[in-house]
Amino acid sequence: MLKVESISKDYREFKLREISFDVREGEHFIILGPSGSGKTVLLEIIAGIISPDRGRILLRGEDITGLPPEKRNFSYIPQNYALFPHMTVFDNIAFGLKLRKIPRKEVARKVREVAESLGIDHLLHRKPRTLSGGEQQRVAIARALVVKPELLLMDEPFANLDVQTKSKLIREMKRWRKEFGFTAIHVTHSFEEALSLGDRVGIMLRGRLVQVGDVRDVFSKPKSEEVARFLGFENIIEGVANGRILKVGDLRIELPREVWGKVRVGIRPEDITIFMEGVKTSARNVFKARVEGIEDLGALVKLTLNLGGIILRAFITRSSLIELGIREGEEVYASFKASAIHVFP
Template identity: 70%
Template sequence: MLRAEGISKDWKEFHLRDITLEVKEGEHFIILGPSGAGKTVLLEIIAGIIEPDSGRIYLKGRDVTDLPPEKRGLAYVPQNYALFPNMDVFDNIAFGLRVRKVPKPEIERKVREISKVLGIEHLLHRKPRTLSGGEQQRVALARALVVEPPLILLDEPFANLDVQTRAKLLGEMKRWKRELGFTALHVTHSFEEAISLGDRVGVMLDGKLVQVGEVRDVFSRPASEEVARFLGFENIIEGIAEGRKLRVNGVEIELPVEAEGKVRVGLRPEDIIISTEPIRSSARNEFKATVESIEELGPLVRVHLSLGEIPLTAFITRSSMLELEIEKGKEVYVSFKASALHVF
């Protein structure tokens, strides 16, 4: 469907470096990265809004690098939705069809159909300024999808929504994808969006696409320490490996694979279990640790611990913190499975 080859661009403070990616037909491909990684610049290059310094873009095998946006046939939903304030919802959705000189009866039919799928039939007479953020997002998506583009480009589509609306629309987006079968290239910094919607994900850091793969594979097997830290492996432990044992300052940790010499392993905070007594479980790694500090994050609590000279961070629920009476200086047991460790 889409292939970008060797895309590079110096644009203001952003620098893209030799980006190559392929989006397959019917796929929801997520580009995941922090703010400033260059995600939106890449999307705008693919859309034709910005010219690359080097590289080529192919759509269905056709080189579209030198074509203006309107000749590429793509649909682009920017982060601010860019609805026309002087038009009502019907005319906003119909805009692309009118530009393509679609007959009036066909426009009426298509707008009604897409509005029904996205649940906005009752909004067709309203102006954008009277809509909520979630309603504006639906209208912007309807305007993009109604022209039946080969590819829809989504720039942080849920970033401006409140938590509840965002959660609802994530679920609905999956349903719309099933019903309409569109192909999407979607940029975001949200792990939740990537995991919920993505078929494949590409991690972008500092203008480079550093890892591409199935969502589950990328999140469980990051290609580097840099990717692991971005994806939430807050615990990076360095030691000397001998077979399936990692020795760190007198502590012996069971590994999931054999390794030799100096290695680093990553461990997610949510994979650590905290208890006040030894745990009977399948976890092969269990140690005494001391609570150093606590950060309350709403329903979750980040607990900073020391396992000898090894710092660890774990997540527990607030109710678990109260039940276990977790406080600074308290000695606890921590455990984690060898399979939760990722060896670099």
């Protein structure tokens, strides 16, 4: 449906370099990256707000690179929602329909239908300043969907919401997608949004799209250490592999497949299980470790573990920390399955 070809742009402090990807009909495509990686600039280039220095954008095979935003039939939801403060919710939602010269009765019908679907039909007489963040977001989404856009562009759509409102809107976004059948490009730094909503994801780091693929594949099989570290592989270790065994100092770690020679592997902290004593487990990799650090992260606690000179980090729940009675300096057992190990190419 949409094809982005070799887009480059120097814009203020941002530099985009040779960005290429495609978006399929009916897909929810996530652009995932940290703040400052150029995600919003890329989205605004696709929207037609900013012109690229090089490259082109094709919609159904037609070059739309020079087409103004109003001719693209895309709906763009910026991070601040950009609702008109002097207009009611009804008039905000109706704005795009009125620009298209839709008859008044048809405008009223379409606005009420989309407002009912998004659960805001009781707010149509209100002004944006009287709404909560979640309600404002629903209004912005309703305004975007009511015109039946070719493509929905969303810039950090849930960034300004509290955790509960965000979780609710993510669940409802799945329902709205089924109901309205839209195609979306969704910019975010949130792993939760990517995993919950995305079909495919493009990882954007320092102005480059460094990996594109199915969301689950990218998260489980990052193609570089840079991508892996961004996606939460805090434990990256180097050793010498002899078939299914990786030798790291005095440790012998079972690998998910045969590998030979010097390699580097990654293990997520959440894939390491902690026991206070040796137990029978399906995990082949079980090692005695000393707890060298305990970091409180809220619901989770990060443990820094020393396995014979090899430092690993593991996540456990706060309740598990209390139940197990883990303290700094104590010995524990750390286990992880061979299948949890990612071998870097």
